[in-house]
Amino acid sequence: MSLRREFLAADLPASITVALLAVPLSLGIAAASGAPPIAGLVAAVVGGIVAGGLSGAPLQVSGPAAGLTVIVLGLVGDYGWATMCAITLLAGLVQVAAGFTRRGRLALNLPPAVVHGMLAGIGVVIVLSQLCVVLGVPGKETPLQNLVSLPTALSFDRIESAAVGAITVGVLLGWPRLPYVRRVPAALVAVATAAAAVALFGWQVPRLNLPSDPFAALTRPVLPTGDWGGIALAVLTVALIASVETLLSAVAVDKLHSGRHADLDRELLAQGAANTVSGLAGGLPVTGVIVRSSANVAAGARTRASTILHGVWVAASALAGAGLLELVPLAALSALLVVVGVRLVNPGHLRELRHHREILPYLVTAVGVVAINLVAGVALGVATAAALGLWRLSHSQISLDGDHLKISGSLLFFTTARLTRVLRDIPPGRNVHLDLRADFLDHAAQAALSGWVADYRRRGGNVAVTDPSHHLTAGRRPARRKPVHRWLAPHHVTPRLETGLRSYHAQHAPPAVLDLLSGGQQPSHMFIGCADSHIVPHLITGSGPGDQFCVRNIGNLVPRHGEDPGMDTAVDYAVSVLGVTTVIVCGHSPCGGIRAALRTRHGWLRHAALGPSTLDDAARLNIVAQLDNLATHPAVATAGSAGRLRLIGLYADTVAATVARVGPDGVLLDPEPLH
Structure with a gap:
């Protein structure tokens, strides 16, 4: 497919879908964060154009995130919105420095139990605060105060606001169940339906209030005159949480497509640049967000053009569609955030953590975020995870x-x-x-x-x-x-x-792992290697149970399609049934099978493709030839043309203890140590 056809058929419609989802979410997050509505749209535009243009994860969509609403709301209350813009700018510079020094993966060192507990706690805080808005009363300062005030907020005088929220939640939950219309974002339909109901019945409820001149309404960042310690802590907190959420999202998006894997350091650099620009322009902090990213992949996006264009469409809606946006009731946006908050408490994470016996750090983090604040909750969760690890290490x-x-x-x-x-x-x-x-x-x-x-x-x-x-x-x-x-x-x-x-x-058959694999295998790659005892496929690829579908024979040979029924069946099963995304052909030195093939080409060894060369050169050229043979298998050709499968040649030097990729001409690329 040409680049133009790929853009028109995939990236353009995907960008429109994501923009339709991003507009109501960005407005809702701005409202929940105590920021001007225009700040949410600015962050979405900057996240799409700046972060998308520089991104190391091209299919990831960036913008304002629900995970930062709690901390932004607190900082806006402490320092004001203009100072919050300065904090966003400085946090972006911290991320840029981390990206330049290649510290992207350090943010992933935070224990998953703590990350999921943090998101669950944030979800609970969002639900409690936004339920108050849905019921027509302003939110309180703390989640516990919101919880106590909910029963008293129920009043017939505010039934119209509650009805708007109920309509929004009902459409959000019911729309994805309808056939043929799932590609239209449920969030957009829910907000539009609520706005139509308000207009139809003449309900008197608060609505969005956007400035007539968006450019004049942008806030310039202003640094405070004191409390530099508090500002420094705020900058580091925003940078850390935004980085963790971004990188976790990038890793998750990688699993949704078969394209190039994310460059986490480059992604961190892109997010830093976006936050710097967003802070300068008066926008909310920017992170990579899994909801919009997964929608982007599901809509068929193939390149970063979709992410960039979605930012363009959001900007157009803010400039040309302000009148329509002002019809949106605030209760609808709050109801949208209630559903987002509920979904942050993911039961799947609880099941996974139970298998690994890490529920305690999760609960401590979540309760700490709700009862104290986000920073304290994360600190308590990390301390609990460290204590639990030390106990396990020393337990005897x-x-x-x-x-x-x-x-x-x-x-x-x-x-x-x-x-x-x-x-x-x-x-x-x-x-x-x-x-x-x-x-x-x-x-x-x-x-x-x-x-x-x-x-x-x-x-x-x-x-x-x-x-x-x-x-x-x-x-x-x-x-x-x-x-x-x-x-x-x-x-x-x-x-x-x-x-x-x-x-x-x-030791090596933990029930938790085997339970997860009992429902069937879903390996990520197929490994075709030599049967030589020097080669340990799982050691070379760092794979564990369920990761690898392995076929081994003398000389790591892959006969052309139709020449060996056994290999035909194995390849077709791995690609068509198991859905592997990578097929590896791995040769090595010194290979006895290749040595024998240089002398005779009878029997099985007739499938080896060799030229007049040394043993090691022959082994490398044989890998290239077997990759060519592999491409003759129909399942491989179909998956490869659809972009769902990649073929890789590896060469293991058992003398130097290195593994390197093999180029098209048999030249070794990027050797890596064998440990």
Whole structure:
């Protein structure tokens, strides 16, 4: 498809869809943030044009976000709107500096439980504050005050405002269930329906009030004369939360399409530039937002043109459609924000965190955000997550039942005293069975345990050690060697098969992971590699259970379609049924299969495509040839032409311990260490 046809068929209609969604959301977020309505539209325009033009995640849509409403509302109350614009500008500069110094991924170090808890807390705060507006009364200063005031806000005198909110929520929830009209954003239909009801019945409810001259109404940023410590904290808070929300959204959007993955550092730089411009122009802080981004992908956007154009359409609506926007009742925008707030409390996140036993940091963060404030809630959540991690790291079980000593968990230096007390209770001269199931022993615990074993044996006792996780045998010929245990005598050893099976059952088959995979597999990539024992596909690609559909054979060969039914079936199943987005062909050096193919091309090795070259050159050229063969499979050709599949060649140098991508001519690109 040509660039022009792609633009007309995909990006142009997608940009209109996203703009129709962005206008009511931006106005609602501005109202909930205590900012002028025009500030929400300014942020949407800047997010689309500036952030979209520079973005490292081209399909991500940026603009004002519900996740920042709580903190912006507080800062506007403390410092005023003009100073809030200055805070947005300075936060943008902080993001630019972080992007230039390639600190994009640092924001993702915040524990997911804390991030989801923060969003859930923000959702509750939004719901409580906006319900008051829906019921026709102004919101209070704190969420708890809003909660207490809700029963008294119910009054027949304000039934019209409540009716507007009910109509908005009803359309929002019901519109996506109707066939044939789902491409029209529900938010736009809900707000338009509420405005039509107000006009039809003549209800007297507050409406939007936009300035007649939008440019004259823009606020210039103004720095306060004092409280620089508070301003600095506000700048860092806005920069951090905006960065975290943006980068989490970019990672989520990556999973919605099969195009190029996001460059997080460039995305952070783009967001910083957008916030700098938005602050200068009197707009709200800008972040990447998953609601508008997912709508962009679902509408068929292919390039950043859709994101940029959506900003243009929002600007046109603010300049040419101000009269229509002033028909929108404030209760409709508040009802829209109520639904957005409810959706921030995602039950799917709760289920996932329960599997990982991380509900506590989530709850502490959410309650802290609601009961105290956002910064305190996040700080409490991080502290809880750190304490929980430390507890898990140091948690151990040491039990003595007769002559059976069982040790499990992690043993660190501060558990050594308890371990020593238990060891002293074992009478001398006995046949002790040490069942060692340790995840980790630091030097102090290891020295105490190994010293006790040696001393106990020296005094006439016997210690038989069973180590289901790490019971290993030294040397390449275990029958002639004495068994050793890694925690008690760590050497470079080769595991036995039986020990590996025990290790899997003891450590590497967590029920939570297996439960998630029990409903079927959804691997992200297919790995076609050589059967050589040097190559460990999951180690090379950093994959875990459920990530990789693997096919291995001698020489990592992929016969052309129709030449081998087994490979035809595997490729078709991976691409058409499992929906993998990447197929990897991985060769290596030194490859015995390629060495044999250089001598003879009989049997299976006839599928190797080699030229007069060295062994390593032949292995690399063979990867390129197998990628060409792979393209002859109909499922691969169809998915590739639709942009849903990419083919990658990898070459593992087992001598240098590096893995590199293979270019079209067999030249290696960007080697990466094998660890």
